[in-house]
Amino acid sequence: MATADNSRDRMEQNTAPRPAAVKGGLHIPGTDFYIDPAAPLPEFSKPHAPAYSAFQAEGNKKFVALLTGKSVVPRFRQLSTVKTFFSPSLQQFHGGGAVLWPEDNIYYYACVFDKPRGKRIMDSPKDDLNLDISYEAAGKPLLTKFIEPAIQLLAELHKHDISHGAINLTNIYARPDFSTTGVLFGEFLSAPHSYEQNVIFEPVGRSLADPLGRGPAKDKHDLYALGACAALLALGKNPFKGAKNGEIIARKIEQGSYGALVGRERMPPGLAEFLRAVLNDDLSARWGLEDALKWMEGSRMTVKPARATAKAARSFQFGEHNYSYLRSLVTAMAKTPNMTAQVLKDKKLLQWLQRHISDKSTIANFERHFGSDKNPGENYDSPSLMVAHATIALDPDAPIRYKGLSVMPDGFGNALAHAVLHGEDNAPYLEILQYQLYNYWFEMQHIHLPDSAALVLEIEKARNFMKQKMVGRGFERGLYMLCKDMHCLSPTVRKFFIRDAAGLLAAFEQMAEDGKLPAIDGFFDRHIIAFLAVHEPQVIEPFLSLISSNNAGRRLTGLMHCFAAIQRKFDGGPAPQLIGWFIRNIRPALERIHDRRLRQKLFEQLQKMQDTQSFDTLLNVIDNPGVINADRKSFFAARTEFTVLQNERMHLQKLLAHRHTLGSDKGRQTAMLVSLGLSSLMILLSVLSYYHII
Incomplete structure (x- = not known):
């Protein structure tokens, strides 16, 4: 996964103003490169990725752009690492981005590389070599100009936890004077591991798998492919020319990889030792990268004999x-x-x-x-x-x-x-x-x-x-x-080739700028939520109940919290257009405020924040805990007072419902008391009169 710095750079690039159009060029977002749709480069194309000439607005250097992503998933997770990696033996990667191709109106992911020097050593696995050499003709340069640089390249890639996975003679470039110049190993980012590998360059077990189902190449797989390439170069020909995949696999099963590739040709001891070690069909006995480095440094290495394929007597x-x-x-x-x-x-x-x-x-x-x-x-x-x-x-x-x-x-x-x-x-x-x-x-x-x-x-x-x-x-x-390289397949953002949360925010900012944002209930579908849950769970899972709510206000609040978390994680990438859209559509999120005057006040305050670039600033207004709690307390107090008044009102209404008898009960009680009082007074006066007291 890309680092925070790399993702922030990509967010800033994708949301930056678009550069002015260059005549004859299609701009690649997030880069300063342009593709010339009228300049195909078939000599550098691949079955999954056509090649076109690419250039920068300034400078005369020519590059190659491969249009991938339509038929296969590129190695997105490794793009940022390989972009900073340099080796004179590897085709340099400079950047990439999603482009709408005018010819078929389909989005591709364009990867820009250095234009290779020389030509492919082999046009296709069914063809012969383009170099008219053999080990005798090439001599020591086969070791110094091919095998040793390749091992050094694999070692450097290994330090970055990367394997090549596309070492084959159709992806290696050289000039005709192979003996005096080195070779250039082609790119490996535009397709999954081993997808480009013909069965010539794969061990038997992996060659039996579908090209997309072989899995990541390990160092022993890369060394096997290197050994197969070296064997063909040493022979100066393709022993499998015109053969079908099944025939090649059958020959490897019956003769072993070394026997099928080298046959009865005699190889110089040093080269033969290397080939037998890296082409060993027993994975546990095959040399790994550490063994190859020791061999290259001159250490005496043990080459375990290949286990012969058992042939049944019957x-x-x-x-x-x-x-x-x-x-x-x-x-x-x-x-x-x-x-x-x-x-x-x-x-x-x-x-x-x-x-x-x-x-x-x-x-x-x-x-x-x-x-x-x-x-x-x-x-x-x-x-x-x-x-x-x-x-x-x-x-x-x-x-x-x-x-x-x-x-x-x-x-x-x-x-x-x-x-x-x-x-x-x-x-x-x-x-x-x-x-x-x-x-x-x-x-x-x-x-x-x-x-x-x-x-x-x-x-x-x-x-x-x-x-x-x-x-x-x-x-x-x-x-x-299961596929960490897979970009987000939500129909909303699929064309942007989203690889992480920063790219998602940049895509929504771009849609806001273009006026093509979806309705609020279509912002985050199952694909976007699942994608974030796998790659950046901390920006989505705390707000999942809000985002998946049927209440528009809760959904708006949850989305803003998610985007704010993305901005915090990737150090504040701006999103003014997207924030402006939320401000214009903010009313449902304010419905949680009970005080209508406060609600209107907050709405008016938000309308003055159209230039805000941070979602946290927005949330400080609509989801401020102090404001929310004060409003809630006022509401509860008002509700209690309202309940008391409502009860009194209901009591009075009940009395008024019987107003024709209203006061009669009180009158009877009063009359009775008055009568009782008068009677008592008369009795008292009578008693006092009887005893001559008065």
Whole structure:
């Protein structure tokens, strides 16, 4: 996630006055760059991102802008870090922003990079190399101009907790005189990790996953890709020229990665040592970045021999083909779940494994659900779930394969985000969560994966949130938890490619300036609330009950509190247009004030604050605790007095309702008392007269 300083800079840029138009250029908001829509650069384009010439208003240097975000989600979280990162071996990133492309009237996220020197070493994975070299021709420069700079680059990126994830010969640039100049490794921000990687440059397990479901590349994955590139450069040709992905994977399974890439070609000892170490198909034996650095410094390193792919003495017939390699068989099984389910039920596969496969750990995994004492037909309602369990058990290095999906657990979020981005059916993804196939995948692993516990916990949290229906929870919350790079998909702000709370405030300020703010009940939908709850919970959760209220006044107050919290967190980015809109529509928020004269006074005070840039200043007027409490006390006192007067009024009304008899009871009582008094007086006088007292 971007730091507060980076987010504040972006807020200030996005809300700053727009620069004057430059002839022939489309401005990229938040930067001083312009794109020339009439100057495409097909030699730098990518399948997911067309390239165009970019420039600055001042200066003659030319840049390349890649238009991404339509088909894939860029690595938004790493933009700010990579922008400040410099290496002579890496294509420099200068900034980016959302642009409305005139050709198709669609918003893209434009990423600006240095224009690469030289040309791509390979135009496509099916082509041959553009450089007419081999190791003998290149000599030592292959190490000094390619391998060593690449290792140094990966080490520098690692210090920033970043991996490349796009090292392949279609993304590496060089001049024809390769032996005297270095190479430039292309950008990696415009697409998710490993999305651009052809199976040539991926280990077998990851190459079996969908490109969007491979998950983040680790240093061993980058080194594997580097080794594959170095092998092709040393050969001076592409041994897989014209081959399909399935053919390449099959050759790697049968021959091992080193054998498939290098074949019988003899490599100089130093290069051969490096290639065998980084192309090792056993992840635990493959060199990591620390090993590569030691090797580069001249230390003697141990290269563990690659574990040979076991070939069964007798093949297994599946469909119309016979398979001698278990991994090839499992790959075919994953594609035909109904046929595979039948094979699992009749136990023929179990018998073949026990007789012809020597990997006892894999057989033990398989027997947990498909042993001789198990009945898969009764234990599974779904053939797809049965096949998913079986393929994971038999090939734990491969991805989760379920109903046409093929995803690594740590690539699940990116794959789900892609499905949502394109409106695809997400039911299979939800079923993977429901059946907890990610948990099963980790249980089947032969080696301990350090990040497994944290990843499972995060997926479980997301799964639980998806079960809840309340605002701030639900599917949207789980989506943003699983894919932290996903920008906010609310229809209100989707075109702005919002990556954090600061960007959200800047987007609403821009909409206020353009006069395109939504109605108050459409300000924050489920997507915006869930997005903030994941990325900046402290600015949304304390005010969630207000924002989700059906009362317009409470909703207005909650929104202002949220925007004020964003301004405080990101150090006061101004929002005068948005605040002006709230002031003009403030009356519902003042309805909580009981004193009408005070309410009008506050309204008039607010109308004089049109130039205010801080939401806190606004809240000091409409949500001031002292004013609110004093108004409440006055209201309670007035209500008590009103109650007393109301009771007296009701009593008088009751009496007046019987005014024809009003006073008769009192009169009778008075007459009786007068009569009693007179009678008593007469008796007293009589007694006194009798006794001659008077």
